[in-house]
Amino acid sequence: MSSQNIIKNDVLTLGIDIGSTTSKCVAVKNGGQIVGKALIQNGIGTTGPQRALQQLFDSSGISLPDFAYVIATGYGRFTCDTANSEMSELSCHAKGARLLFADVSTVIDIGGQDAKVMRIDSGGVLENFAMNDKCAAGTGRFLDVMARILELSVEDLGETGNQSTSVVEISSTCTVFAETEVISQLARGTNRIDVVAGINKSVASRVSGLVKRVGAVPLVVLTGGVAQNIGVRSALETQLGVPIHISPLSQYTGAIGAALFAYEIACR
Helix, strand or coil: CCHHHHHCCCCCCEEEEEEECCCCEEEEEEEEEEEEEECCCCCCCCCCHHHHHHHHHHHHCCCHHHCCEEEEEECCCHHHCCCCCEEHHHHHHHHHHHCCCCCCEEEECCCCEEEEEEEEECCCCCCEEEECCCCCCCHHHHHHHHHHHHCCCCCCHHHHCCCCCCCCCCCCHHHHHHHHHHHHHHHHHCCHHHHHHHHHHHHHHHHHHHHHHCCCCCCCCECHHHHHCHHHHHHHHHCCCEECCCCHHHHHHHHHHHHHHHHHHHHH
């Protein structure tokens, strides 16, 4: 793909989302068309952000000077020398979700180290939010720990748990105690599939408490890496009583929003 073919008479902006466990980049043309993206499974404090940028440049044919403005978001946004400015991941997720789902009102973002629930208005502006960033329970980190104990990949937790016919209740809200609880269940010979279903339900229960604090107003969208876990998504739908929507670009939502904000600044 030729860079000149992309940028002729167009405004290109870039969003970089540096999370705790992943780095994402999205290039947007004219404030609405995604023309490049990249994701690396390494986040803040690693080479992940630089590798994600290089992957985007290599795959799209776009180079850094082609961008009119660059915004960084996520945990590592203040470490990004490439960006012109930084913006909160709350605002960026709200903005990005609006591009992916025009009617979205509630965004649930489950990342590696925290979980966030955002209510947004018809223009994609953040109205209210609740966040869990003090405990790993209800986050991707919790699932990482549980997958390790169960000798499964994180990606397998969703499908495995959905095969369960007798969900095991994981009552501990602390990751350390929940780890002990899971090990005890396995030691008693409990079916591993049922334990996985209990883990997914535990994450959903923790997150649904946040959702209820701000109100689950349809259309409800799930973003972040855990959006790929069908078990957590199904449990959330059951507990909240509303459909949960996802996009193939769910993990890129924050980077998309950053690129959209960058376009607004570039066009002032």
